[in-house]
Structure formats: C-alpha cells, structure tokens
Amino acid sequence: MISPLIGPGDGHTWPVEIDVRHLRLLDAIASAGSMAKAATALGLSQPALSTQLHRVERALERTVFERDRHGVRPTALGEVLLDHARRVLAAADDLELAIRRFHSAPSGEPLRIGALPTVFAEALSGVVAAAAPGRPVELLTLTNRTEVFSALRDGTVELALYVDHPGQEIVPPDGVHLLPVGTEPVFVAVSPEHPAAARGEVSLADLDGSVWLLPSDETDEFPEHLADQCARAGLGAITVRKLDPMVVRRTVQHEPRAVAPTRSLDSGSAIPGPVVALRGVPLRTRHLLLWRDGSSIDVPAVRSGLMHAIAEPGVIRHRLPAWAAANPGWLGT
Numbered sequence: 362m363i364s365p366l367i368g369p370g371d372g373h374t375w376p377v378e379i380d381v382r383h384l385r386l387l388d389a390i391a392s393a394g395s396m397a398k399a400a401t402a403l404g405l406s407q408p409a410l411s412t413q414l415h416r417v418e419r420a421l422e423r424t425v426f427e428r429d430r431h432g433v434r435p436t437a438l439g440e441v442l443l444d445h446a447r448r449v450l451a452a453a454d455d456l457e458l459a460i461r462r463f464h465s466a467p468s469g470e471p472l473r474i475g476a477l478p479t480v481f482a483e484a485l486s487g488v489v490a491a492a493a494p495g496r497p498v499e500l501l502t503l504t505n506r507t508e509v510f511s512a513l514r515d516g517t518v519e520l521a522l523y524v525d526h527p528g529q530e531i532v533p534p535d536g537v538h539l540l541p542v543g544t545e546p547v548f549v550a551v552s553p554e555h556p557a558a559a560r561g562e563v564s565l566a567d568l569d570g571s572v573w574l575l576p577s578d579e580t581d582e583f584p585e586h587l588a589d590q591c592a593r594a595g596l597g598a599i600t601v602r603k604l605d606p607m608v609v610r611r612t613v614q615h616e617p618r619a620v621a622p623t624r625s626l627d628s629g630s631a632i633p634g635p636v637v638a639l640r641g642v643p644l645r646t647r648h649l650l651l652w653r654d655g656s657s658i659d660v661p662a663v664r665s666g667l668m669h670a671i672a673e674p675g676v677i678r679h680r681l682p683a684w685a686a687a688n689p690g691w692l693g694t
Contacts, residue, residue, distance in 0.1 A: 404510030475503040476522040488666035526586035543692030547644035565594035
C-alpha cells in the first residue's frame with residue numbers, strides 16, 4: 362500500500378492510501394481512453410467504475426482525469442500517478458508471477474479452472490490434468506463475463522473456458538491472455554409447424570415475425586448479438602423470451618412461430634424440433650481459453666486436447682452432418 366502522498370510545492374501531506382487495485386483501475390482508464398472501454402476491460406459496469414474512480418479522486422482531493430465528448434485524458438496529477446503506477450504494477454506483477462511459480466510445483470494443491478457449461482466443459486478437466494500432471498484439477502462453473510474476469514484477477518482460477526460472439530468480443534484486461542479454440546455456428550430449432558421446418562437452410566430474414574426463445578441460463582452477451590444480427594438482416598425489433606430450458610423445449614413444440622437458437626455441436630441434449638441452418642452463419646459462438654499471468658498450465662496443449670476431444674467418435678456430433686460436410690472449416694467439422 363502506498364501512503365502518504367505529498368502535495369505539490371506546499372509541503373502538505375495528504376493521509377491518502379492507494380493500493381494496487383486503485384492503480385490498476387487508473388491504468389486501465391488511461392489505456393482505454395474512455396470509461397466505457399475501461400469498464401468492459403475490467404469486467405465492471407460503467408457506474409461501478411465511475412464510483413471507484415470518484416472515491417480515489419475524493420481521497421486525493423484532486424481530479425485524476427478530465428472528461429469530454431472524446432473520452433478521458435489524465436490531468437497533471439494523473440500523469441504523475443500513472444508514471445509511478447505503471448512501475449509499481451510491473452513490480453507487483455513480477456511478485457505475483459514469482460509466487461504463482463512457487464506454488465505451481467506439484468504439491469497436491471488443487472489446480473482450479475473455470476468453465477461455462479458447453480460441449481467442451483466435461484472434457485476440460487481431463488485435458489487440463491494431462492497438460493499439468495501432478496496436480497488434482499478442480500472445475501468451477503462460471504456463468505458470465507464478470508465472473509470470469511473476477512476469478513482470474515483474484516486467483517480463484519488459473520484458466521477459464523468461456524465464449525463470445527461477433528460484436529461482443531472479449532477484450533482481456535491487463536495480465537489476462539486469450540486463445541481462441543474455434544468458432545461454432547449457431548443454428549435454430551423451430552416448431553414443427555414453423556414455415557422454416559421443412560427447409561434445411563434459411564436466412565434470418567426468413568424468420569421475420571418469429572418468437573425467439575432463449576434459455577434463462579444463456580450468456581448475457583448472446584441476446585445482444587442476436588438483436589444486432591437480426592437488425593442487420595432488416596428484421597427490426599424482434600420478440601425475445603427468456604425461459605427455463607425445460608420450458609423452452611415445451612414451447613418450441615407447441616408455439617407455431619417459436620425459434621430457439623442452438624449451437625451446432627451436439628453433446629446428446631434433446632432438441633425439441635427440426636434444426637435449421639442459417640444461411641451465411643450470421644449467429645456464431647467463439648470458444649475461448651483465458652488465463653492469468655503466471656499460470657503453470659500449457660494452454661496451447663489444452664487447446665489441442667479440446668479439439669481432439671470433439672473429434673472423438675460418439676462423444677460430440679454435429680447436429681447437421683450434411684451441412685458440416687458441405688461447409689468445411691468450422692469448429693467440429
């Protein structure tokens with residue numbers, strides 16, 4: 362912890378304590394150039410980030426950033442703070458890396474990883490165990506982007522498996538690295554009475570007037586991806602209902618205009634109606650590995666192991682094998 366700070370030129374000492382967390386916040390804002398981008402990078406809401414910044418500025422009794430319509434830029438005090446902050450952060454990262462390396466030696470300490478439940482999640486523990494022999498693996502469920510960033514930042518997990526979508530790409534914060542596993546098409550399951558049910562492939566525009574059903578445990582970012590792509594296809598506002606997964610299945614079967622997005626890789630879960638491909642693959646899911654500086658895990662080996670896992674016969678199959686054969690190059694084909 363850094364304290365106190367000396368007032369410029371007046372010999373006044375402010376009883377201010379600034380910890381590494383505050384320095385990371387200031388550095389993230391300066392690097393991003395805007396509060397919105399910094400909030401995304403830190404995995405915080407913009408109001409939460411603004412509250413933390415205001416707390417620091419109140420403690421300093423000075424403004425650290427000037428704000429205008431172009432974003433934010435450091436004040437004179439901000440420049441001084443950032444110059445020292447980056448050196449302190451580099452030293453703190455070196456210390457954390459040294460500690461992590463010390464603890465990464467095989468000693469029976471669990472290696473904790475996190476994952477969003479996807480077709481890869483069940484294979485992840487075994488793949489990581491093979492890439493980091495000598496340590497038991499503990500898998501935690503992470504359901505949203507904020508949880509992922511928080512778990513990586515505070516060391517709850519060393520590695521996370523998550524997803525993002527075009528237009529909602531993850532920008533990892535400082536000290537966190539990202540390796541794409543691959544991109545998976547998103548198809549739709551439709552009511553047997555839906556006009557698209559008898560067609561193997563449709564455009565998003567063909568689904569105009571449909572009722573979109575999403576499971577309540579869907580990631581926070583997918584609805585925005587769906588709305589954006591539907592707007593690009595000229596559909597305008599769409600009707601989206603988030604329901605319990607079991608209710609989604611029943612509703613698709615009985616609602617003639619129901620459409621439920623479904624990922625193309627099949628891990629054995631039941632699909633309530635005909636599966637239809639979307640022309641041009643406008644809806645996509647990108648599977649990602651994220652890890653923190655100092656992790657002992659061989660992440661490229663984990664990626665290779667996951668790709669091998671989905672190729673195992675009978676483990677994971679493509680929901681539309683004929684489409685996969687006609688469209689090579691996608692994840693799982």
